[in-house]
Amino acid sequence: MTVTLDKSVEDFVATPRQLFIDGRWVDAASGRTFATPNPATGRPLAQVAEPDAEDVERAVRAARRAFDGPWSRLTPSERGRLIWKIGDLILEHADEPAQLESLDNGKPLAVARAADIPLSADKVWPTSPAASGSAPGWSPTRRWGRWSPTNNSSA
Structure with a gap:
């Protein structure tokens, strides 16, 4: 197809x-x-x-x-609202990132649209104390750099 x-x-x-x-x-x-x-x-x-x-x-x-x-x-509530907005925008524009995910990973577009993109929004939405910076072990200065030749979003 x-x-x-x-x-x-x-x-x-x-x-x-x-x-x-x-x-x-x-x-x-x-x-x-x-x-x-x-x-x-x-x-x-x-x-x-x-x-x-x-x-x-x-x-x-x-x-x-x-x-x-x-x-x-910003207050934790203000930060949370901004982060929630990112999740909302992911879903609002879901067709574009789903097409990109399908192209990049070779998976069916329907899977990217129905699973990957909503899960990405779920990961962005603050659902834990980490959204306010109060989670144990959470650090705004922890160095995370990721490069993946497969760009697998589930990794």
């Missing part, structure tokens, strides 16, 4: 992807990129910035500035 992609998804895949750090789209510090393959064809699907430790550190510094700045001045 052939799926017709939304124009926005076609444009997204056709444009080389950068990293989102400090509120801006930027190239990897090394300038390196890689082609992520279309699992259905093996041909390149998109060209993506290849982050390394320097990029993770840049992102951590930006997150720290945001946390020490406006984010820390």
Whole structure:
């Protein structure tokens, strides 16, 4: 079965992807990129910035500035409302990320639309004390950098 992609998804895949750090789209510090393959064809699907430790550190510094700045001045309730809004927007625009997930992982579009995208929204919505920063072991400065050649969202 052939799926017709939304124009926005076609444009997204056709444009080389950068990293989102400090509120801006930027190239990897090394300038390196890689082609992520279309699992259905093996041909390149998109060209993506290849982050390394320097990029993770840049992102951590930006997150720290945001946390020490406006984010820390918000109440837990205000932070929660903003995070909930992200989950709502994921569902509001579910067709686009579902198409991207299907292309990137080779899974049926119906599975991405019915399972992956709603589960992504569920993971964003604050359902634990971590949303307020009060969960044991939670740290706004813990360094998490993930690069996965398969981009498997369930990992």
